[in-house]
Amino acid sequence: ADDYVVKPFSMKELLARVDAVLRRTCERTAPSDSRAVPGGTVDFKDRFIAFGDGRREDLSERECDLLRYxxxxxGRIVSREEILRNLWGLDPDRTETRTIDMHIMHLRTKLGDKDQSLLATVRGKGYC
Known part of the structure; x- marks a missing residue:
């Protein structure tokens, strides 16, 4: 929580507080545009993985967002529900989908992670 408004409040007060939070949010440092992964580097800005051997794998926007997340x-276990809520903006209680599993599978293929040493599935809990 960053701030709170006590009832009753005016709409003018609420909007002023929202504007203040947005101003502070813009001052935060932007996330890094690239990150090292075993065997290469992920470029989040241009959405690709560059490997040390010169190979390059393009990432979709969702794959890029999921990998960054x-x-x-x-190393924390991230549940499917958390991913659906935070990346896809969906209510996991009202959504039945295997899209997360498919995106993880595509990422593993692009990363060359056949033994799931980079993106591990924690059965019944999520991904790590």
């Missing part, structure tokens, strides 16, 4: 979690 998982890297930012720093």
């Amino acid at each position: 998982l890297l930012d979690s720093q």
Whole structure:
């Protein structure tokens, strides 16, 4: 939580607080445009993975967002529900989909992660 408004409040007060939060948000440092992964580097701006051997794999926007989210979690187990809510903007209680699994599979293929050492599935919990 960054701020709160006590009831009753005016719309003018609420909008002023929202504007203040947005101003502070813009001052934060932008996330890095590239990140090292085993065997190469991910370029989030241009959405590709460059490997040390010169090979290059393009990433879709969703794959790029998912990979950044998982890297930012720093080894924490991330559930499908969390990914659906935070990246796809969907309510996991009202959505039945395997799209997360498919995106993970595509990322593993592009990363050359056949043994799931980079993107691990934690059965019944999510991905790490």
